[in-house]
Amino acid sequence: MSSPQTYRSRITAIGSYVPERRLTNADLEQLVDTNDEWIVQRTGIRERRICGPEQYTSDLCIGAVQNLLDRYPVTLDDVELILVCTSTPDFTFPSTACLVQTHFGIPQTTAWDLCAACAGFVYGLNVANGMIASGVHRKVLVIGAEALSKITDYTDRTTCILFGDGAGAVLIERDTDGGGPASFLAYTGGSDGSGGKHLYNAYTAKSWSGQELAGAAGKLVQNGREVYKFAVQTVPRGVEELLRQTGLTAAEIDWFVPHSANLRIIESVCEKTGIPLEKTLHTIEQFGNTSAATIPLAIDQAVRAGQLKEGDRLLLFGFGGGFVYGGLLLQWRALPH
Known part of the structure; x- marks a missing residue:
């Protein structure tokens, strides 16, 4: 078969x-x-x-x-x-x-x-x-x-x-160019639901495992210290897994595109992974944390600035409420004009 x-x-x-x-x-x-x-x-x-x-x-x-x-x-x-x-x-x-x-x-x-x-x-x-x-x-x-x-x-x-x-x-x-290089090279992802109590938006639930939830109804609540701890532990492990899947080294990554949650998180992750901060695309300074929008905003800014070249390897990594995380390694293909 x-x-x-x-x-x-x-x-x-x-x-x-x-x-x-x-x-x-x-x-x-x-x-x-x-x-x-x-x-x-x-x-x-x-x-x-x-x-x-x-x-x-x-x-x-x-x-x-x-x-x-x-x-x-x-x-x-x-x-x-x-x-x-x-x-x-x-x-x-x-x-x-x-x-x-x-x-x-x-x-x-x-x-x-x-x-x-x-x-x-x-x-x-x-x-x-x-x-x-x-x-x-x-x-x-x-x-x-x-x-x-x-x-x-x-x-x-x-x-x-x-x-x-x-x-x-x-x-x-x-991709109709059958002989061209692949764009999507590797993926990793996971979750730790026990961390949900540290970052949530409670619309209907009033308690978590018997404990009353803090914060105004319908408003975002975050324990920044716990989110930071989760990110700086989880993202480097995820980056290592993507590199293992592809046989690449950190030096062979052209652009790192982490979720723009906090510049201090990004700096710590870069230090732990060996990816230079200069190779990082983020939008934290001018747009803040826009959650699911941070990574596409950062990529599009790089496209507009002419930073991305054919064949560049982009390592994307998102993390946040859930706790959840997901990493993706892309090989950039030039966009049509």
């Missing part, structure tokens, strides 16, 4: 969008007991982008997809799956992906949301690649988007300094 045929996939277009409104450290000084020096020293963040009152995650998604369409010679009519990676959907249902589908009038497409917090976009890329590799789909639209300002408690000085809003979108298609 012959083995089922598998297909390669590649990214063919990328786009991003952030709201116009800026929330600077100086603005936060007017809200809580904090200051610019304290925020920069501990997080590296200088400003964030914040949604307007009538702007939601679906609007950010639509902005990112429209940016993608404006920049590349691609169409959406034959997209077979829309996957929106978000922890801040407009509604529980309908999915944010369905709102994107109806806005662009995409026919005959599956549409669903994926909730994996700050690892969401990496999870989404892996799902899309799997769908294409198995022959289920030929063309997938993956979006990482968050309107975290909607669930941020602006009276909590430990969390409100961190989070912002934004979206990034990529089109992933079956």
Whole structure:
């Protein structure tokens, strides 16, 4: 019996969008007991982008997809799956992906949301690649988007300094260049649900293992110390696993794209993995922590700046609420003009 045929996939277009409104450290000084020096020293963040009152995650998604369409010679009519990676959907249902589908009038497409917090976009890329590799789909639209300002408690000085809003979108298609190099090289992922009590948004649950939950209903709650500990232990192990799978060394990675949670986390991970900070793509300074949107935003900024070259190896790594984590090693292919 012959083995089922598998297909390669590649990214063919990328786009991003952030709201116009800026929330600077100086603005936060007017809200809580904090200051610019304290925020920069501990997080590296200088400003964030914040949604307007009538702007939601679906609007950010639509902005990112429209940016993608404006920049590349691609169409959406034959997209077979829309996957929106978000922890801040407009509604529980309908999915944010369905709102994107109806806005662009995409026919005959599956549409669903994926909730994996700050690892969401990496999870989404892996799902899309799997769908294409198995022959289920030929063309997938993956979006990482968050309107975290909607669930941020602006009276909590430990969390409100961190989070912002934004979206990034990529089109992933079956690679018709059969002789070309593979784009998706390796994946690793996992979870530790016992860490959920350290980073959560409680809509309905009132307790965790019998203990009453802290924080305002519907607002994000984070134990920063525990999240830091999880990240600096888990990400280096995940990087090591990706390198083991591919037989590569840290020196052979061209660009490291970690989730932009906190610059101090990124610095620690770089030190532990041996990947120079100069090879790191992040958006922490100007956009803050945008959860599932940080990685696509960082990649798109590098594309716009002309930093990514054909054949560059990108190591993506997301981590966050759950606790969950996911890493992906990509070989960059030049995008069509």
